[in-house]
Amino acid sequence: MDEFKPCPFCGSTNIETLEQGPFPARLSWVKCRECYAMIKRKGGELQKAAAAWNRRAADHTEEGENDGDISDGAGDQGAF
Ligand SMILES: [Zn+2]
Numbered sequence: 001m002d003e004f005k006p007c008p009f010c011g012s013t014n015i016e017t018l019e020q021g022p023f024p025a026r027l028s029w030v031k032c033r034e035c036y037a038m039i040k041r042k043g044g045e046l047q048k049a050a051a052a053w054n055r056r057a058a059d060h061t062e063e064g065e066n067d068g069d070i071s072d073g074a075g076d077q078g079a080f
Contacts, residue, residue: 004050005057007032015053017046 004015012034019028026044030053031037039056041049 004030005054007035007037008057008059009037010035017050019044019046 004013006013007015010032012032014033015030016033017028017030019026021027023044025042027040027042028044028046028049029038029040030046030049039049039052041052
């Protein structure tokens with residue numbers, strides 16, 4: 001399993017990964033168990049979700065950058 005950086009929102013290292021559905025429509029995501037922040041990627045590419053998570057964790061001081069589909073617990077409601 002890949003290593004994940006601490007949650008960019010709460011700093012927790014209690015991170016889990018999930019995959020759901022059949023390839024190629026598989027949905028992969030990385031989720032913080034503490035605050036439920038998550039990053040999702042379609043296409044069964046958990047590596048990309050993991051990379052996006054780690055990139056977000058590294059860049060979390062840069063507010064306002066919109067690189068896609070992170071949400072802080074709102075599920076599929078999208079960014080607001
Ligand atoms: Zn968190």
